[in-house]
Amino acid sequence: MIPRNALKQLSPFLWEIPQTWRHDMLVPARVYASEKMLDQILQDRSLEQLVNVSTLPGIVRYALAMPDVHEGYGFPVGGVAAFDLDTGIISPGGIGYDINCGVRLLRSSLTKDDVVKHLSAIGKTIFSKVPSGVGKGGSFDMKAKALDEVLNDGAKRMVALGYGEQEDLEKTESGGQLESADASCVSVQAKARGHDQLGTLGAGNHFVEVEYISAIYDDREAERLGLQKHQVCVMVHTGSRGLGHQVATDAIRNMNKAMVRYGISLPDRELACVPFNSSEGREYLKAMSAAANFAWANRQVVTWEIREAWKEIFGNSETLSLVYDVAHNIAKLETYEVDGMHRKLIVHRKGATRAFPGQPVLIPGSMGTGSYLLSGLQDAMNISFGSSCHGAGRTMSRTQARKNTNIAVLLEELSAKGIVVNAGSREGISEEAPSAYKNVDDVVQVIGESGIAKKIARLKPLAVIKG
């Protein structure tokens, strides 16, 4: 555990563990947090894991933790790190097993008052259209060639097949396709695990949530995004499913073997990495990109399923337009000014969202508490490698959450707030109870006060659909 006195306060919401704290650190480790949040963060191993990240070869400037940081394995969840392309590494542990787990927000033309009397039907219809639950397959069972096309072209492929519109791609990070993808680098095993999972939600913390805009903080930005108070939106949170999990499993196993050849020794084997410019590094970038494309295709098909449900309830003239889609478990090639020079870096985000200037940043809160829409600020490019937090962040283990949560009481509380819940598993509800998470208002405040992103709108839930 890292003691409180190891941290130096740099500003009201930024703390640093200096490079001298541990002999193997190559750069300092920084965490964005309020004083109160820091006390909580210090209770698990997240900052110890962040210090481990700071030891990775070729790391640039610092290892970063966002205010929603919590203990993971290898990198902490809520971790960001950028590496030099010539001297640095690429690490599947810096991305996570659910490659391109991410969030998208759709806007309707309806208001809260328009939908309130339909909430039960909305919950049931979306739950029936979007397959959810552990290992659940969907209506797509793709043969090898069709799957390879999805892996190479991502959401673009699904739009070409009629599961969306060109505008969806324009509102998706990287256009819903990483061109570095190569389906031939994805193992047969990964393809076997994911071939029938396109258009499925999965389980755990993945969800579809129907929400309404309860507050607007920036009228101009909201108008630019076509949003206004009381407007109903739909948020989707899912990723690359079993295919992505297996791509990460394959890569971590291979890299653990390869590291010896590159003379890399690590404090945690889940940080397994290889030089970015090695054959293994290039191969992983291609496989990871293909899994990221699968995730964007997945969220595109889930969007199509939700649009079908929406039409069934409100008629064909009611549409759902994409506001934006962000990835929060990914590594991307991005250019930053470092020491007065423009340098292309491989930026790892594990439980962190890209926050480029003017880009919508979607921050879901815990189940039933609502979400935020922010807009990235210029400063993010200088202080956080264009990155923000990705959610509220867990504070309680799933076991503890189950012990502490009376499901009947929780459902009653949600119902009293007018929130309809459709879930495949009661266990899933208790593990995702709001008390298991940090307060999303506090997390977003840190992001705003730090100059990473500014608040545009707050959304409150009306219907929760979970696996």
Add this chain to the structure above:
Amino acid sequence: MAYEWHEHTSDIRVRISASTLEELFSDALHAMTELLGPELIERCDKKTCRMSLQADDPTSLLIDFLNEALLLTLTEKTAYLDNTLEKLTGNEISAVLSGIPYYSLRRDIKAATYHEADVKMNTGGKWETTIVFDL
């Protein structure tokens, strides 16, 4: 079965202690299947599959074994509760997994991680390790 579940902020850890390396591998497989929580199809014939793996050390071998078993569980829709170890050394395993097809799983496991895994014999002569499963 000698294993205990422990908390982890986002995932879950299991601590396994066994008299032999063979027992450690069997218990780890059992723990993972218990965590998945399969709803088994009754009166269904057992299915078997063969697995052979090599790794640099016992820790890698155990994690690779579990991830291979997880892959088979998910792709064959079969919960593997038993295994017959034909060969187990510090860096090689040949096993026949035996399981029952399931309708559904209660919980998703993304992977068995290397995070805190360290297969070793303690001073009391027991084989032990911790495993963190990514949920």
